Amino acid sequence: IIVWLHQAVLNFNAPGAIETECRDRYFWVSMDVGFAGHVPRFEAVVENGVHIISEAHASMCGYTLNNLNGQASLRASYFSCYTENKNDSNFIFKLNVVLTDHTGRENKHSLTENCTLPVDWSSKEILCEENYIEVGLCKAGNVNPVRYADVVLSDKHNTSWPAALAFAQRSAISEWQIMFLNQDFQSLDAMSISDARRMGYMLDSTPNRVVFRSAYNQTHSIDGIAVEVIHATVFFRRKWAVVMLDTSAACTIAPSSFDGVILHWRTPKVMTPLMQDFSRFVSRSIELGAHAQLLDEATRKTMGYVLGEDGQVVHVSMPFGAPGGYRMSLVENNVYKESYKAFLCYEHIYSHVFTDDTEIQTRHRHRVIFFSPLTETLPHEEVFTVYLGSFASDVELIAIKLNENYLSVTDAIQQHYFITKIPHTNGTHGFIIKVPFEDKSVNKVYLGEGLLQYSVEINYTLNIIKQNDTFFHHVSVVAHVNDAFPPDVSAFCTAQSIIFRINHPKQAGLWEVCVGHQALTSDLSRQEGYILKNDSQSMTLEVPLFTSGYIHEDITLRNFVGSFEILIRDSKTLEIHKRITKHCYFQSEELTVCSTDGMMTVVATTTKTWPAVPPSSTTLLDRSCRPKATDETRVLFSFGVDTCGTRLMFGEGYIVYENEVISDGGVIIDQESAITRESKFRYLSIYETDKYVKIELG
C-alpha cells in the first residue's frame, strides 16, 4: 500500500517551516512536517515551566491538534488554559513547537504572539469545535446577568431554570457552582468548580466573561439524534443576590454525508435549549467560512459551496474535490482510491429581543468536517486513474500500451492522456496515468442487470537510465458502472403507423436498435420506407403500416392487429437485451397480407366494379372457396397458399402466389378498379428474405 497526498507534491520542501496567524477567535500555528511522519509536540509556556498540549488534555483546555496533508497544526482558543488574557481584548500566546528528528535530537521553536480581538465578543458565544464545546458569556457590563434569568424564567418550556433558581437560593455557598440538568430533564447535579474540573469540565472567569468548556460525550451531555446538548447553569451569590448564568450549549454532531458526488451537512437552524421563545427570536446572519474567513456569497459560489435553508433546517453542501479541502489518495493493489476532507466554519448570529428593544446576541459557530469515505475511481468522473510505483530515481517511463494501442510517453501526452510523475520525499517516484472510460482503447462489456464493465490492460515500458535496460510492467484495471441499462423505449399507435421513441442511453455506442436482425440505420429506414428521426435526446422511428417487419393478425372486416417489434442488442456481442413489441388495431379497408404460416388474407371491396357485384357472390379461382366474411360492400378471404387454386410462380429468390377474386355473376373484381371480363385481381405475392416476410401487392 502506498499512501501519499496530492497537494503535498507541491510543498515537500523545507520541513519545519512554521506559520502563525491570529484569527478572529483563535490563534493558529501550523508546521510543515512533510511526509516523514514526525509530528511536532506543542508546549504551552507558563511562568514556571511548560505544559505539553496532549490530545487528552486539549479538549478540556481549548486546544485542537491536527495532522493533515503534511501539516501539523494547533488551534488555541483565546480562552485556552495557558493563554494570557488582557481584559478579553488582547491574548498572549507563548508556545514551543518541538520537532524530533530521525536521530532523536529535538529542535525547539519558541514563539510569542500577541493577538488583538478583531471582532467584539457577542453577549453569548457558542463554539462547537472539533473536540470541544465552548460557551462564553458576558457576565457584567452592558448585559445584566439578571436578564439571562429573565429570558429563561419567562419561558414556560424551560424546566431547568426555576429548579436551578430554587436550588441556588437554598444554597448558602458563596463559592461558584455549576448545575447540570440531567438526561431525565428532572434531576439536577450541582457541584463546585473544582469538582466540575475533576469531571473534565472547565469553568473560568475572565475580566468580563464566564467561559465554560466541555468535551463531547461527557456525563452531562444529552444527545439527541444528531445534536449534543449540555444544560448547564453557573451561579454564585453576590451580596444578597444570586447571579445565574445560562451556559447551555448545543452542537450538531451528525457527520456529513456523501452521495457519490456531493457532500452534505445539515443542522437545525435553532436548537431548542438555546432559544425556546421563537416570538422573540431574530436571525441576524448565517454564513460559511473556509480556513480563517467567512465567505461572501460570490466566493461561496465560485468554490461550489451551497448554503440553503429549508424551514428550520440549514443545509450546507459542497462537491467532492471542491477548493478549500484536501483530496487524499491511496493505492491498493494498483487500485487508486481517493477520499476528500474539508473543514468549513458555519456561523449563525441570532438575537433574543426584549420588549424594550434591547437584545442578547448569540454567535453560534460550528466547525464542520466534510469527509467522504475512500472511493475507487470516482464513477462520475468516468476516468481510470492508475498509479504505478515506486521506483528509484534512475527509472524512467518510456511508453505505455493501452490494450493494443502502443504509445510513447510523448505521443500519449500529445493525444491528451494524462501522465504525470509523482515524486516521494524519500527520493523514489511513481507515475499516474488517467484513461477516460470512453477512450477508444477501453473495453466495455455489458454484464447484465445494468452493470457495465470497463477494462483496460496497461503494459508499461520502463527503462533504467544508467544501464539502458528496458523492462515491462503489466496491469489490468477494471471499473463497474451500475446504471447502464438498455435504453428506454416507448411506443404508440397512429391510424396508419406505429411510432417508437428510443431515449439515448448515457453510454453511447453500447446499444444497437434492430429490426429483425438488422441494425437500424438511416439506410435501412430509407430502403424499407421507415421514417427515422434522431436528435441528441432520442431517436424516433415511425413504421408505416404494411412495411416490412409487420405481423398482421386477427383480421376481420372491421379491423386487424398489426404488430411490430424492435430489439435492443449489445452492439459488440449482438446479444439481445430487450424486445419491444407494439400491437395496434388498424381498420381493414382493403388489404392483402401473407403470413409466415402460408396463409393469405384478402379484404377487397366489391363496389368498385360496375355494375357492383353482391359480395356474397364472390369466390376464389377454385369456385368452392367462398368468402370467410362479407358485409354490404366488402369480402374477406383467408386461405392456404396451396389451396383454392392458388397459382405458383418462381422468381429469383422468391415465390409468387397468385389467386383471383371472381364473382359468381361473371363480373370480375379488380383491386385496381378496372372493369373487365378478364381476371384483373392481379396477384398476391410472397417472397422471403431470410426470416422476413415481404408482401407485395401488384
Ligand SMILES: *[C@@H]1O[C@H](CO)[C@@H](O)[C@H](O)[C@H]1NC(C)=O
Ligand atoms: C518511498 O516512499 C514511497 C511513498 O511513500 C513508498 O511507497 C516507498 O516504499 C518508499 N521507498 C522506500 C525505499 O522507502
Ligand SMILES: *[C@@H]1O[C@H](CO)[C@@H](O)[C@H](O)[C@H]1NC(C)=O
Ligand atoms: C476592559 O474591557 C471592558 C469591556 O470591553 C471595558 O469596558 C473596560 O474599559 C476595559 N478596561 C480596560 C482597563 O481596558
Ligand SMILES: *[C@@H]1O[C@H](CO)[C@@H](O)[C@H](O)[C@H]1NC(C)=O
Ligand atoms: C499587545 O498588543 C496591544 C495592542 O496591539 C498592546 O496594547 C499590548 O501592550 C501588547 N501586549 C504585549 C504584552 O505586548
Ligand SMILES: *[C@@H]1O[C@H](CO)[C@@H](O)[C@H](O)[C@H]1NC(C)=O
Ligand atoms: C461519543 O460516544 C459514542 C459511543 O459512546 C462514540 O461512538 C462517539 O464516537 C463519541 N463521540 C465523540 C465525539 O467522541
Ligand SMILES: *[C@@H]1O[C@H](CO)[C@@H](O)[C@H](O)[C@H]1NC(C)=O
Ligand atoms: C508487454 O509488452 C512487451 C513488449 O511489447 C511484451 O514483450 C510483454 O509480453 C508485454 N507483457 C504483457 C503481460 O502483455
Ligand SMILES: *[C@@H]1O[C@H](CO)[C@@H](O)[C@H](O)[C@H]1NC(C)=O
Ligand atoms: C539504449 O538502447 C537502445 C536499444 O536497446 C539504443 O537504441 C539506444 O541508443 C541506447 N541508449 C543509450 C543512451 O545507450
Ligand SMILES: *[C@@H]1O[C@H](CO)[C@@H](O)[C@H](O)[C@H]1NC(C)=O
Ligand atoms: C443518433 O444520434 C446519436 C447521438 O446524436 C448517435 O450516437 C447515434 O449513432 C445516432 N443513430 C443513428 C441511427 O443515426
